[in-house]
Amino acid sequence: MQPQPTPFLDWYGIWPSHRKLEDDGTVWSQDPPQGIELAPEPARKSEVFFHEECPWEQGANLHLNAMLHEEGRYRLWYGVQRLDDIARMYVCYAESDDGFTWQRPDLGLCEYEGSSRNNIISAGRDHPLGCVFIDPSAPAAERYKAVGPGARYFRAGQPDPEMDAVRFKALLVARDLGDVSAGEKARGIEIRQQLLGATSPDGIHWHNLSAPVFDAGATQLDTHNLCTYDPHQGQYVAYLRGHLDRRRLVRRVSGAQFAALAAPRPCLLPDPLDPIDDDIYNPCYTPYPGTQPRYLMFPSVYHRIASTVDVQLAVSRDSHHWTRPFRRPIIDRGAYGQIYASPNLIAANGTWRLPFRGYQRRHDFLRRGAAYPEDGEFRWACWEPDRLAGIEAKGEGRVTLIERPCCGRELLLNFRTAPDGWIKAEIVQTIHTPPQPVKAHPGFSLAEADPLTGDAIAEPARWRGQADLAALAGANVGLRFHLYKAKLFSVSI
DSSP states (O other): OOOOOEEOSSSTTBOOOOEEEOTTSOEEESSOOBSOEEEEOOOEEEEEEEOOOSTTTTTEEEEEEEEEEETTEEEEEEEEEESSSTTOEEEEEEEESSSSSEEOOOOOSSOBTTBOOSOEEEETTSSOOSEEEEOTTSOGGGSEEEEEEEEEEEETTEEOTTOOHHHHHHHHHHHHHTOSOHHHHHHOEEEEEEEEEEEESSSSSOEEOSSOSEEEETSOOOSOOEEEEETTTTEEEEEEEEEETTEEEEEEEEESSTTOOEEEEEEEOOOTTSOTTEEEEEOOEEEOSSSSSOEEEOOEEEETTTTEEEEOOEEESSSSSOBOSOSSOSBOOTTOSEEEEOSOOEEETTEEEEEEEEESSOTTOOOTTOOOOOOOEEEEEEEOTTOSEEEEEEEEEEEEEEEEEOOSSOOEEEEEEEEEEEEEEEEEOOOOSSOOOOOBOTTOSTTTBOOBOSEEEEEEOOBTTBOOOGGGTTOEEEEEEEEEEEEEEEEEO
């Protein structure tokens, strides 16, 4: 069986070279990378894939909560915020065979204007369905899980179940005007933000958990809060809004039990390589397609001065430590003032798709009293498989990869070249420390390599017309690539 492709999302796995001083004074470098760079692959944007159709969607703001792909069907959970009544909020459900033509089943769960013939799953705050995910470790009755933000009011450090948003606001006004007693004032009042949870056997019928899955304290959860089950670590992980010195960032919380997430830690935040006015607005976590332990985010980055929001790429090997290899958009805003991606990255029919919503207006240009709905549109960001980034040579370049096991079948390359470009592959022996010249295995050298040209997702490398690697089965081998006007996205051996 051919192993899964190794994508080039960061510099790990690339041999950086060693420098050596010989006894005779000669200085040389062991296989240094030359003429290459790590470059993102900008997404292609699809046509609008989802339109307002039903009466409860007309004149409302629609939001992407979650997109799953199961048994060949796209499953979409989306939020509907009625603008004629700010308290009228719904979570709705739709299905599609192709991601463009959608069916809205009559679920019979919630009434809208006297009828339950609609696709509404949850009305108001009936269920916390801000993010829906599949839990492969759970029993069938709890296979689907969801999280959403909530708030709890405290007086003198104790929960106050009688308090709500209206009473809270009235109390704050009264306190400011001095219309409450000193004793009442001393009791204090605070709002604690909480991440609420729910479970379901089918993603349609939900049961709320009695207690929050995480208490966020005073930190607002006013963005797309996400949760997932990580099969590689055997735990639940949530990525939430966080703040540090009034800058937005992403926090990570986790736990072995869905109902008990803890240990919040910043995991993705602006740093000195960013422009001074940038914030990380929301995470858009999504697992890497397939089964390999790689993790992705498509965070929306808020540029405060320009008041724009675009989507970048963040990567991780362990889901704790995140880096952004490129500080530029991987989904171009185009004519939009702001765009927000939502889970999940879906691999189907030879294409990778990530849903996003784009808005014409800029982030802070919200006119009071203006007529809405928002001008948002649902589109797909699309890539070829394993083509989020790659090693690129604009002229002639060379790069060596560290050792990896050879399965004994073929070396498959995912690449694209210019019309006059090419790629040649070598299979090399162990890279030694202290440095020694890195030699090719007999029969797999540069002199014997056939050039690869064009555009291919999984084309075998060949040496004098032969691609079979049975002679190297089970061996740890290095790979050396020579590129000319080419981009190499992934390899598998």
